[in-house]
Amino acid sequence: MDVSRIREDFPLLKQTMMGHPLIYMDNAATTLKPRCVIDAVTDYYTRLGANAHRGDYALSAQVDEAFESARARVAQFLNAKSSAQIVFTSGTSASLNQVASGYARKILKEGDVILSTVAEHASSILPFLRAAKETGARMEYIELDADGRVTLEHVQRSLHPRVRMIVLAQVSNVLGQVAPVADICRIAHAQGICVVVDGAQSTPHMRIDVQQMDCDFFAFSAHKLCGPTGVGVLYGKQELLEQCEPLYLGGGSNARFDVCGNLQLKEVPFRFESGTPPIEGVLGMRAAIDYLEEHSMEAIHAHELQLRSYIVDRMKQMDHVILYNENAQSGIITFNVKNIFAQDAASYFNANGIALRSGQHCAKLLVEFLQTSATLRASLYLYNTKEEADRFLDVLAQCTMERCLDIFF
Known part of the structure; x- marks a missing residue:
């Protein structure tokens, strides 16, 4: 290189x-941006400019094509089965909050347990602590080894019949330790446990394969991989996204509603993308992914x-x-x-x-x-x-x- x-x-x-x-x-906090990403953002504002999925005119159709092409590119980058599994968010924090609010609160019952570790970022802990508090569940923490690593042995030792979810980072943001997420998913799924992976510190630095990993949800931010700020991704298995309640409701996420409150949401992933999306950020993220994979x-x-x-x-x-x-x-x-x-x-x-x-x-x-x-x-x-x-x-x-x-x- x-x-x-x-x-x-x-x-x-x-x-x-x-x-x-x-x-x-300070690249774990955010990364610098290459010229191609800056150009991709500028190109949207100077050549396109229209909203996505809103207009019935040629310029808007060009934005739609570019936007959905970027979604397909992210799916390819993660080796997801389908672009329908890719939800655009404002970043890892928003993605994890979506899972905690929209999925964890639906499946957790009093006495259930979410497993995590003390090495996690606040965005991997606080949304799930709130979900636990609201459902009567509780958080428990997997013991770390002397180097601050999550080991398979310690995960297995922490499992018991009330564990419903495991939430942890693939790479911890302070100690930089790499968790054996594929093995964790394998033993968790054998017991019907959902695994949520914070990929903020792993996605910019190593090859990600969500199918090989077999995680249930995976989140990352564009700005940590040379992309723009204010945009990120939530990947989820299709059947789990179908069960997930959107964190936000509004324009773009619904097919129809009436004065009585009857609501029909759009298909996944669009039901999770209320409001005008960060279009320039999504296009800049695609440019960043292309740049990284080029190298x-x-x-x-x-x-x-x-x-x-x-x-x-x-x-x-x-x-x-x-x-x-x-x-x-x-x-x-x-x-x-x-x-x-x-x-x-x-x-x-x-x-x-x-x-x-x-x-x-x-x-x-x-x-x-x-x-x-x-x-x-x-x-x-x-x-x-x-x-x-x-x-x-x-x-x-x-x-x-x-x-x-x-x-x-």
């Missing part, structure tokens, strides 16, 4: 930050792991660094600098032109497991280079309390 050529596609990488060339290592998901993942291994090997030699996920098989590196608050260290990196994340990363239940209130997270992508890794390591090596204080005073 020619990283130097890839970098030419990203206008933001030509910018500086705090007087230094920008080194962007190969396998090659992207291999590049990230190679760069991660190089960085982690050097970090392990630094006595002042605490590394929380040495063995993760993703581009996420979570760490702290001893005796320096994470946000202060992040400010020091910022002063040196390096963008990374600090805090709890929306996974507030993980604090006790990590035994720290906040961490730093560097997350890699296809445009990060060995030269950037060396610069990151040099700044990290020089990160002391005195130098962090110097940037404030």
Whole structure:
């Protein structure tokens, strides 16, 4: 993979930050956008502009064709059986809320259990906690191993007759650990348990095959895979989507209704897409998927792991660094600098032109497991280079309390 050529596609990488060339290592939060995605969004506004599934004129028909073609492209990207299994949402959070509100609340009864882990993002926990509270069900948490991984052994140990759902990330957003989701789905389905997968951190970085995985629902966001913000996808098995109540009702989702409240919804997936959709976002997402697959998901993942291994090997030699996920098989590196608050260290990196994340990363239940209130997270992508890794390591090596204080005073 020619990283130097890839970098030419990203206008933001030509910018500086705090007087230094920008080194962007916050890709788990959101990714930068290549020119082809920016052009796809601009093309909609300059060449098309009409609404989708609303007009009876030629321009609107062109939008319809482009919009539904993008849906088919997403289905192909995930290896879904049908484009009817692809629902466009505003992102992973909206997708998971749709499942929690529209499906979990329908199937859960008092005393039922939803299994999850303390490593999950708030969007995988809070909607299902609310569904549990409203139905008399409860959340239970699968034990993590010493590295923060979900293991098949721990999943099996957590299963019992009242478990109805398992909700977890394929790749955790703090520790970057990869869960054995296909095996989890296999043992869960043997007991009639529904499996919901948060794919926000996996879809941008590895090949996804929802049929091989055999998950019941799968969610991801476009902005984490070089696409626009404000758009994402919910994949669901057809029969489960048919049972799911739409989170929103309004224009576009219904076939007809009357003054008495009799309502006939449209077929799946359109019943879930009330209101004007993020058309430019959907078209930009398609361009992003085409771009990533042009460079190969396998090659992207291999590049990230190679760069991660190089960085982690050097970090392990630094006595002042605490590394929380040495063995993760993703581009996420979570760490702290001893005796320096994470946000202060992040400010020091910022002063040196390096963008990374600090805090709890929306996974507030993980604090006790990590035994720290906040961490730093560097997350890699296809445009990060060995030269950037060396610069990151040099700044990290020089990160002391005195130098962090110097940037404030």
